[in-house]
Amino acid sequence: MLINSLLIVGAYLLGSISGAIVVTKLMNLTDPRTQGSGNPGATNVLRHSGKTAALLTLLIDINKAVVAVWIAILFTDNVNILAAVGLAAFLGHVYPIFFNFKGGKGVATALGILLILTWQVGVAALVTWLMVALVLRYSSLAAISAAIFSPVYMYLFTDQLAYVVMSCIITALLLWRHRSNIDKLLNGKEDKIGKK
Numbered sequence: 158m159l160i161n162s163l164l165i166v167g168a169y170l171l172g173s174i175s176g177a178i179v180v181t182k183l184m185n186l187t188d189p190r191t192q193g194s195g196n197p198g199a200t201n202v203l204r205h206s207g208k209t210a211a212l213l214t215l216l217i218d219i220n221k222a223v224v225a226v227w228i229a230i231l232f233t234d235n236v237n238i239l240a241a242v243g244l245a246a247f248l249g250h251v252y253p254i255f256f257n258f259k260g261g262k263g264v265a266t267a268l269g270i271l272l273i274l275t276w277q278v279g280v281a282a283l284v285t286w287l288m289v290a291l292v293l294r295y296s297s298l299a300a301i302s303a304a305i306f307s308p309v310y311m312y313l314f315t316d317q318l319a320y321v322v323m324s325c326i327i328t329a330l331l332l333w334r335h336r337s338n339i340d341k342l343l344n345g346k347e348d349k350i351g352k353k
Contacts, residue, residue, distance in 0.1 A: 161238050168225035168242040172249020172266060175256060176217030177202050180210050190259075194337075198261035200296045204348070215265050222246040222269030230273075240319040243270040247327050251334060262334040264300040267327050271307060274320055281310040294349040297338035304331040 177189045177197035186206040193201045199218065203211035222243065229242040250266040252258040264286075272279030282303045290299035308324040315321070332339075341347035 160232055161235075161241075164229045164232060164238065164242050165245045168229065168245040169249040170254070171221050171225045172246035173253035173255045173260070174217070174221055175250070175253060175260060176214040176221070176265075177261065178256065179217060180213045181206060184210055186210055196261055197256075199265055200350075218250065218261070218265035219269035219272070221250075222266045223273045226270060226273040236317045236319045239274060240317075240323040243274060244323050244326060246270060247330070251330060262300070263327070263331055264303075267304070267307070267331060270327070271311075271324070275311065275315050275317075277314045278307065278310045278324075281314070282307050290350060295342065295347055296350050297335055297347060298342055301332065301335055301339065304328045304335075 175197045177199065180186075181188055181202065184206070189195070189197045189201045189205065192205045195201070199211045199215040202214045225246040226239060226243050229239055233239065247263050247266050247270060249260075251260045251263045253260040268279055268282060268286075271282055285306050286299040286303040288299075289302045290296060293299070305328060308321055308328055311317075311321045311324040338347060
């Protein structure tokens with residue numbers, strides 16, 4: 158019981174490390190929370206700090222979730238605990254204790270969770286994101302589309318109810334975090350990928 162609690166708390170704390178803030182500080186770039194959308198995520202970093210900083214941000218935000226769940230897998234095969242650890246890492250990114258509970262939207266972290274728990278679901282979500290992003294050129298719409306389909310993919314690729322429920326919760330939070338983007342998309346005001 159204690160080890161399970163520690164795994165969940167540890168996942169939340171690991172998730173609370175913001176790739177965007179760490180990278181921009183180390184590279185002496187402007188804090189992403191003070192520019193553009195104000196979101197400490199890879200897309201905002203890409204628009205204002207360049208491809209290298211955005212790629213590093215993306216890698217950190219994906220891999221912190223992978224590491225958190227991987228550590229949990231070393232201690233347990235209980236799918237309920239693993240789902241809780243994944244969700245905790247996601248919540249850490251979205252509501253980080255280190256940054257006044259104001260974090261990113263969680264797309265990259267969610268991808269990391271899906272990849273480590275059920276890689277087929279992670280790949281399917283990534284392909285969905287890439288297809289929408291390449292065709293329509295909206296990062297937010299790509300993220301929303303991948304999020305909506307993730308619980309469906311999880312249902313198709315696994316028989317674990319805990320993972321399906323976890324992905325539904327993550328999808329709901331992702332949609333909530335993208336509510337301003339949804340409004341901009343509906344009003345034709347959302348910036349396309351590549352626009353500075």
